[in-house]
Amino acid sequence: MKVLLVEDDPALAEALGEALGDAGLLLEHTASGDEADFLVRTEAYDAVILDLGLPDGDGSRWLAEWREDGLELPVLVLTARTRWADKAAGFSAGADDYVTKPFETAEVLFRLHALVRRRHGHAHPVIRVGELAFDTHSGSVTLAGRPVSLTAQESRLLAYLAHAAPRVVSRSELAEHVYDRDHEPDSNVIDVQISRLRRKLGASRIETRRGQGYRLVDTDDAP
Structure with a gap:
C-alpha cells in the first residue's frame, strides 16, 4: 500500500514515516499543499494522510478540489484543531476520517488500514481468500493456520492482491x-516475485490472466 503524507511538521512526519514503514507501507511525503495536489493527480496512492494547517494554505481547500474533480482515494485528516466546527468543515470537504493532534501513531495506522480495506469492500481486519489469511493490522500471513514468512516486498505484493481479490x-x-x-x-x-510467492503459498493460489495480470484465488488444490 502506498500512502502520501502531507504534513509540514518534520518531527511528526519522521515519526509517522517510521511507523508506516515498520508496518510495511510505502510512504511519500510532502509539506506543501500545492505539491500534494500535483502528486495526487499524477501518481497512484491508496490513501492520503492530510494535515489541514499547511504553510501554503488550508488542506481542506485541496481536499474539496480533489472531491469536486472525482478523486475518490481515502483521505485521513490530521489537525490540531479541536472544535467541532473545524472537524465538520473537514468532513464537508470530503474527509473519510479525522485524527486530532496529539495522537498515537498506532491509531493512525488502524484508521488508515480500515479506510483502505473498506474501499476494497473488506470490513474485517483479516482478509481471507480460502485458507489464506492476511492480517491487515499486523501484516502477518497464515496458510491453513500455519504462519508464512515473507519478505517485506513479498508482503506488500500479497497485501495488494488480497485487498483487490x-x-x-x-x-x-x-x-x-x-x-x-x-x-x-x-x-x-514482478514475475519473479510472483513466482516466489507461489512457492510459499502454492502455485495455484495466484492465477495469471494472460494479457491482464494476476489475481488471488480461493482453491482447494494448493498445499
Whole structure:
C-alpha cells in the first residue's frame, strides 16, 4: 500500500514515516499543499494522510478540489484543531476520517488500514481468500493456520492482491501501488516475485490472466 503524507511538521512526519514503514507501507511525503495536489493527480496512492494547517494554505481547500474533480482515494485528516466546527468543515470537504493532534501513531495506522480495506469492500481486519489469511493490522500471513514468512516486498505484493481479490490486477497497477515510484520495476521483476510467492503459498493460489495480470484465488488444490 502506498500512502502520501502531507504534513509540514518534520518531527511528526519522521515519526509517522517510521511507523508506516515498520508496518510495511510505502510512504511519500510532502509539506506543501500545492505539491500534494500535483502528486495526487499524477501518481497512484491508496490513501492520503492530510494535515489541514499547511504553510501554503488550508488542506481542506485541496481536499474539496480533489472531491469536486472525482478523486475518490481515502483521505485521513490530521489537525490540531479541536472544535467541532473545524472537524465538520473537514468532513464537508470530503474527509473519510479525522485524527486530532496529539495522537498515537498506532491509531493512525488502524484508521488508515480500515479506510483502505473498506474501499476494497473488506470490513474485517483479516482478509481471507480460502485458507489464506492476511492480517491487515499486523501484516502477518497464515496458510491453513500455519504462519508464512515473507519478505517485506513479498508482503506488500500479497497485501495488494488480497485487498483487490478476486479482481485481476495488472502489472502496471502493481508497479504503481506496491513499488516506490523512483524504483518502479519492469514486468520481469514482478514475475519473479510472483513466482516466489507461489512457492510459499502454492502455485495455484495466484492465477495469471494472460494479457491482464494476476489475481488471488480461493482453491482447494494448493498445499
